[in-house]
Amino acid sequence: MHLLDLLAARAEPAAAVLMTVTRRCPLACAHCSTASSMASEQIDAAVLKRFVGTFTPADRPEYVLLTGGEPLLRPRLVRELAERVREVGGRTQLLSGMYFAAGGRIPVPVRRAIDAVDHFAASVDAFHEREVPRAAVLRVLRQLLDEGKDLSVQLTGRTPDDPYLREATEDIRRELDDRVPVLVTVVRRAGRARTWLPEPGPAAGHRSTVPVPCSLAAWPVVCFDGTVVGCCNQDVVDAAALGRLPDHLRLGHIAHDGWAAIRERLLERALLRGIRAFGPRHLASLAGAGCDGYCAACVNALGEPGAAARAEAVLERPGVRAVERQIARLTREGGAETFLRRYGTEGYRELAALGHVTGGAQ
Known part of the structure; x- marks a missing residue:
């Protein structure tokens, strides 16, 4: 299971679900998008297993995709969830901050997870x-690689031209023999980073009214409290926690909703279909609603009942539905390249293919 498999699946709505295993974390990284700590909340294991x-x-x-916080603080739960997913034919990925690596060994429960x-x-x-x-x-990572584990590294810099990225990628490639893919990202103004990272200026692409499909609305996200949202933007997750989530992004709660219901809402809800195909800013424009930002158009402009109703009416027009299907087809055909062009860091996108073997896993 290579990183490119996951990135290609970004074009397939409901191909995956992101599950927050816990918000707790023993580290206190200054850029943490979730501002996690050991005092943070975590949902009851039984609720996650029920879902x-x-x-x-x-x-x-x-x-x-199992994430946190630090999901390996709950190694037994991770193992049980992964085993259940495998039983029904699915596959799992886990993202870790590697808190245990400083000790020089992998604790047995963590290793089993x-x-x-x-x-x-x-x-x-x-x-x-x-x-x-x-x-x-x-x-x-070298130990796991030598034992045949499928791996990847998520490398984050301050900016695309951060010298740290160049130095770190060279080190990773050398130590892991160019066999482990690297997804390079930059710090976003969320969580703890919001207190020190300057607010970015408006991006030219976000002001355009041409369609800019949004793959962040392709997969549901299980939030810290079990609420399921239709976007993996951290601001949306935070809005859910604060009770400020617009209706079109709220898919349910894992305490009483099963996968079938969540999947159906994600796939059939008109606004989410339109956001995936046209992007929220263009969709808001079609509905006659103005907004200064790409994601803000989704949370704010399309969150207004009047704008949402107008957008839904536009989306039901036969011609618009035909264009929607065509854009969705082209996005799927683009595979991982579509995601990397939109969200990858320029100058490093090709590193996501390291270790990939055509026709099989790494």
Whole structure:
């Protein structure tokens, strides 16, 4: 299971679900988008297992991404969830901050959890390195790689031209023999980073009224409290926690909704279909609603009942539905390249293909 498999699936609505196993984390990284700590909340394990228990071989996500906080603080739960997903034919990925790597060994419960998931991803950045040395992380990854584990690294810099990114990618490639893909991102103004990262200026692409499809609305996200939202933007997750989530982005709650209901709402809700095909700003423009930002158009402009109703009416026109289907087809055909062009970091996008073998896994 290679990173490119996951990125290509971004073009397929409901191909995956992101599940927050816990918001707790033993690290205190300055850029943490969730502002996690050991005092943060976490949902009851039984509720998470109940939701995964609604997956069936005939109706389940292809991928389940386990995240946090630090999901490996609950290694037994991770293992149980991964085993259930595998039983019904799905696959799992886990993203870890590698808190345990500083100790020089992998604790047995953590190792069992890592063994249970199909793909293991490690976060590497200057902020993590203040608490967990990169060399220690790479030693653990090298051990797992040599044992045949499918891996990837999520590398984060301050800006696309951050010298740290160049130095770190060279180190990762050398130590892991160019066999592990690297997804390079930059810090977003969310969580703790909101207190020190300057607000970005308006992006030219976001002011355009041409269609700019949104793949962030392709997969449902299970939030810290079990609320399920239709977007993986951290601002949307935060809005759910504050009770400010617009109706079109609220898909349900895993305490009483199963996968079938969540999937149907994600696929059939008109506004979400339109956002995936045209992007929220263009859709808001079609509805006659103005907005200064791409994501703001989704949360604010399309969150207004009047604008939402007008957008839904536009989306039901036969010609618009035909264009929607055509854009969705082109997005799927673009595969991982579509996602990397839109969200990858320029100059590093090709690193996502490291270790990929055509026609098979890494």
